[in-house]
């Protein structure tokens with residue numbers, strides 16, 4: 229089968245399109261003919277050996293897919309060959325056929341396209357877990373989203389808006405902020421040119437944001453924490469800026485607020501039933517149109533390296549997807 233192949237941990241440019249043997253499904257696994265695969269920030273890290281998962285060579289990147297089940301291994305009963313599914317695979321998705329764990333594969337409802345599922349499974353799954361589970365978001369609360377024009381960021385904007393929250397979007401350019409407005413953000417802050425804390429305080433009458441969605445890290449985390457309301461919840465999701473922040477603990481005390489870790493992979497591993505329940509909620513909203521993954525562009529295997537470069541270079545707003553057969 230054709231696949232984008234990683235032969236050693238190196239730069240994105242070392243990836244090549246070539247032939248790999250089709251994977252086989254072991255017990256508890258299944259194989260999927262990939263209709264579409266999403267591009268996420270960690271796909272750019274895994275090929276450089278900078279992600280916690282380090283696959284054996286050769287492998288294909290591509291951590292989330294949607295497609296049709298080819299074969300199921302022993303013990304897999306919730307889906308069968310021919311079923312439409314989506315899956316979190318960690319890697320392997322930029323290939324015509326990939327392998328997935330049964331516990332991280334879910335049936336796709338009618339009306340949800342492969343493109344939508346592949347563009348939204350990880351980002352909306354993560355944002356849903358953060359906002360509805362870890363932060364216990366309520367209608368009327370104010371949600372500040374950092375990196376709001378990115379994959380997880382736009383998912384958080386949409387999910388918060390759909391739940392009746394007021395959304396403050398922080399991103400790195402006017403163009404990116406316009407996209408955030410189109411997806412429901414009410415207040416827009418360019419955090420590369422404006423003081424984040426002052427802007428959030430001024431937009432909230434001095435109270436601060438009830439919930440902070442932080443996928444960026446670096447200096448923005450402390451600024452956002454300083455702009456958090458009494459009893460607020462700050463969600464630590466990712467460090468796209470490349471720097472893991474250190475937090476003065478007295479800020480948590482003074483604000484009576486919570487710093488909450490959000491690790492979707494670990495939710496799937498430790499609480500597969502709860503993860504499946506949350507994924508079903510997300511997919512149901514894709515089906516009824518109340519949430520809609522923002523697909524910016526699609527490419528074939530030959531265009532995947534350029535697309536991954538664009539994402540890593542902060543040039544992508546919304547989501548890019550790969551069509552391995554395209």
Ligand SMILES: NC(=O)c1ccc[n+]([C@@H]2O[C@H](COP(=O)([O-])OP(=O)(O)OC[C@H]3O[C@@H](n4cnc5c(N)ncnc54)[C@H](OP(=O)(O)O)[C@@H]3O)[C@@H](O)[C@H]2O)c1
Pocket residue numbers: 268269270350351354375376377378379380381398399400401404443444464465466467468469470490491492493539540541542544546
């Ligand atoms: N914890 C979990 O379960 C989980 C799940 C999914 C993703 N993540 C993590 O969350 C982070 C965001 O993922 P994503 O898929 O939303 O990525 P993404 O689409 O690339 O979005 C990240 C955003 O961060 C902003 N950013 C600020 N400084 C940056 C820098 N130096 N380099 C790149 N981006 C920068 C960019 O927006 P501006 O240019 O507008 O500032 C960008 O839109 C990643 O670190 C990822 O690993 C965690």
